[in-house]
Amino acid sequence: MLSISHRGQQMPSSPIRKLVPFAEAAKKKGIKVYHLNIGQPDIETPKQIMDAVRHADFKVLEYSHSAGHESYRRKLVEYYKKTGIQIDHTQIIVTTGGSEAILFGFMSCLDAGDEVIIPEPFYANYNGFAVAADIIVKPITSVIETGFALPPIEEFEKVITPKTKAIVICNPNNPTGYLYSRQEMETLKQIIIKHNLYLFADEAYREFCYEGEHISAMHLKGVDEHVVLMDTISKRYSACGGRIGALVTKNRKVLDTVLKFAQARLSPPSFAQILGEAAVDLPDDYFDGTKLEYLKRRDTLVKRLNAMPGVFCPNPGGAFYAIARLPIDDADRFCQWLLESFSYNQQTVMLAPATGFYGTKGLGSNEVRFAYVLNTDSLNKAMDCLEKALGQYQTQVMNAGVGVLDDKLV
């Protein structure tokens, strides 16, 4: 029968990209849109690593090894050593972005109906990979009042069942920017040992920590079999389009299984492996400049937000995201309204409603995520817009009833 699969129907649309048509319409009207909605860094990809691709000397663009070029994996060992992670090149499988590392990890360790616990709000695409792998996400809630700290251990215990196979963390966190403390990482270690769970650690933003040190899941002692690192060079080197990530673990059975999935798709992209290999040789101070820039932006953003009436934004310790609570009724409606019905000096701002990052329905309806991927000047202009917008939205929409807008939202 000619039908769409149930999983295809369940597959969520990207909560971030669903506002794109409204942004496009705004631009057609001549309105400048400040994009704070998506984690596409504006930082230039380092010229040295682009040059490595430009000057690569080969005649045939061949498949690489299914686990990635051996030379790249050996180079990655050096990179990880600098971050305090001791592995060898056979413990790395190069993937097509961090995305594929997540999918392969889910597929290799969990069967249909198995469960992963993820502190919410979380990276929305985990939902997509969970649907693809036919597994169930059990969210436990981090709250804005604590700055989205790890929920207490009891919250994990409440949702653990015989079907629970893993915990997923993203550290520093997308979408909250929260950086897990050593204490919190040790708590996670206790849980995964006690309940014999995998710890899937998404550390895409490892380099971007502004308050304290990054504690990798791979730094935890005595849980080598449990920890599966899902990594990517996308944000680290502003190389999102390269689609190169890695799955790293000391668990040999997991590696052997992931390799079979990797073999089925033959190999990860070759060009960006060359780029990734060159990136390991960037000067050690490369991240200093990038970090300083993000730090300035974070400080600007958080200060501006907390100065607005009724707005609360905890100070994120890492990544380049922040979630703020706004004096609004419905974040999805507000973000659409910003694009569809608002402008200030022919400008507006595009944000990501936080609802898309929660697994629990109803949460996040007065929260939005900011990706501070614009320079401070643009950020300030975006904040000017937001400040005006909040006032106008409260007067014109929230106090005016919602009938008219409802029609548009159908």
Place this chain on the structure above:
Amino acid sequence: MLSISHRGQQMPSSPIRKLVPFAEAAKKKGIKVYHLNIGQPDIETPKQIMDAVRHADFKVLEYSHSAGHESYRRKLVEYYKKTGIQIDHTQIIVTTGGSEAILFGFMSCLDAGDEVIIPEPFYANYNGFAVAADIIVKPITSVIETGFALPPIEEFEKVITPKTKAIVICNPNNPTGYLYSRQEMETLKQIIIKHNLYLFADEAYREFCYEGEHISAMHLKGVDEHVVLMDTISKRYSACGGRIGALVTKNRKVLDTVLKFAQARLSPPSFAQILGEAAVDLPDDYFDGTKLEYLKRRDTLVKRLNAMPGVFCPNPGGAFYAIARLPIDDADRFCQWLLESFSYNQQTVMLAPATGFYGTKGLGSNEVRFAYVLNTDSLNKAMDCLEKALGQYQTQVMNAGVGVLDDKLV
């Protein structure tokens, strides 16, 4: 619980790559190995398209649209037009290799437990994607005596159940090189209409037809909703490492669903999209030279094989593969023996046992697949090795009993 998933356990190892350690060991002993085992073309990637990547002028290696760069999709429309396929750019989703097009097609159209019919022998990685998508492959057998023609319509009807959702064909075929006739394509059309099935058409080797014209599934009239093309630039332009393919269909619901899977993994690789876009502007005679070269190789290979006692190789109409029946007891054992225990003038040959391409256990045990991806000089040398090897294998192994070898194969 810390365990490997059942699907991870079921995931097949690559039947082609499992012999790699034996090839590596042979090379360490100083033996030259002729690789006829894998579809990695030796044809140079056209300089013009490599230059497009080298000279690409951008500052940030950004995510592309999840469906691929719009400029690339618009360019692909021109490419498809030249092959007699009329589509627009919204009917194309650029994928990470043909591999991802297959996976997205399976995931979007079939649920766990649903069935696809595939004429065997077939591309072994369909098994891997079937395990990943938790669907069931129902093989129907093509036989070497007919050159691996499409099995009769009754064979399809025999295995169709209410769970059957699709037929997969690869045309021209990997691993057999068979090129489906217009008549056979019309037969497939009748079946998919009668039973309301999808036709997934893998046309990776479209350009490589030596006997007659390529009839694309997209050329069939009146089945626009049924046909899903799974395409790739890998073989077409010797660009396997780029990892760029495409899923093409006029079925809007399938497109919408596939796009959701595409959004979850963000975007296909950027560099090779640039390469693929430039490839559409290669001169129209680009394929003539490549085809002529493959044709010479095919003729050399087939002639040499059929001249060997007890060997039969049908003349393949397309792609760059051929399957031959050899006077051997066990293709897996023979291919391993070639690497482990045989050499002629310090040379040997690496082949793919055909067993890995059959879904029905026991079939293909006296067949091997040749990928003619070496020039005629190397092919001739490889055939010299094979000829000697067959004599020696029959005398030393088949007639001598199998006890000793069995030990090694454990």
